[in-house]
Amino acid sequence: MASSARYDQLVRLMLVGDQTVGKTCLLCQYANHEFHDHHVTTLGVDFRVRLIEVEGKTIKMQIWDTAGQERFLAITKQYYTRAQGCLLVFDICSRSSFESLAKWLLYVKMYAQKDTAVIIIGNKTDLEERRQVATETAQQFADENGILYYETSAKDLKSLEKPFYELCRQVVEATNKSLNSEDNGRVILEQENNTSNQDPPPPAKSKCC
Numbered sequence: 001m002a003s004s005a006r007y008d009q010l011v012r013l014m015l016v017g018d019q020t021v022g023k024t025c026l027l028c029q030y031a032n033h034e035f036h037d038h039h040v041t042t043l044g045v046d047f048r049v050r051l052i053e054v055e056g057k058t059i060k061m062q063i064w065d066t067a068g069q070e071r072f073l074a075i076t077k078q079y080y081t082r083a084q085g086c087l088l089v090f091d092i093c094s095r096s097s098f099e100s101l102a103k104w105l106l107y108v109k110m111y112a113q114k115d116t117a118v119i120i121i122g123n124k125t126d127l128e129e130r131r132q133v134a135t136e137t138a139q140q141f142a143d144e145n146g147i148l149y150y151e152t153s154a155k156d157l158k159s160l161e162k163p164f165y166e167l168c169r170q171v172v173e174a175t176n177k178s179l180n181s182e183d184n185g186r187v188i189l190e191q192e193n194n195t196s197n198q199d200p201p202p203p204a205k206s207k208c209c
């Protein structure tokens with residue numbers, strides 16, 4: 001579907017994680033169905049768009065890809081504030097990239113809005129023989145932080161559908177909830193205004209007769 005097509009809601013997501021964990025490849029595969037073997041360091045930030053259906057609504061996902069290199073933090077941290085959802089990515093073949101998750105989670109807490117949805121992705125499952133982080137270890141970290149955990153390969157589009165969909169669904173659900181609570185707040189306010197007036201206001205005179 002073209003990115004200029006009509007949509008009901010815009011959802012801004014962000015990919016963060018150490019250098020070379022596969023953030024750019026995940027996004028290229030998810031948005032354009034392409035896989036690149038070579039690593040080109042992301043300089044600062046980049047974004048792609050994909051449309052999906054969530055609960056009967058067409059959602060335009062604007063997905064921001066950030067540099068894993070710490071020297072770009074001054075640039076990337078500005079993007080956390082606008083992100084409604086964050087995908088924290090590590091490489092299952094790199095213990096150190098998993099250990100960095102605590103740092104990336106801290107950045108989300110420091111720079112993003114407090115209700116930002118988060119999901120953890122363990123990438124490169126096609127390299128199972130080089131795995132350094134057991135699924136259970138990553139799952140335990142995710143559970144301790146109340147976050148969902150998925151394993152993916154940027155070579156396999158099917159493995160990406162669930163985590164992106166789930167994160168987007170969480171954002172849509174949170175938006176609906178906050179819209180509902182704003183509406184409820186309005187109803188309560190109107191009720192309070194009405195009950196504070198003991199006598200109901202006189203009916204307005206009809207103009208037609």
Ligand SMILES: Nc1nc2c(ncn2[C@@H]2O[C@H](COP(=O)(O)OP(=O)(O)OP(=O)(O)O)[C@@H](O)[C@H]2O)c(=O)[nH]1
Binds near residue numbers: 018126155
């Ligand atoms: N086998 C395999 N290789 C992958 C996968 N994902 C990424 N790669 C490779 O890992 C390397 C780094 O991938 P990138 O997507 O550029 O990594 P990145 O996280 O964007 O890195 P920075 O932009 O520097 O932060 C590249 O050589 C990719 O081809 C995967 O799922 N499987």
Ligand SMILES: [Mg+2]
Binds near residue numbers: 024041042065066068
């Ligand atoms: Mg990159």
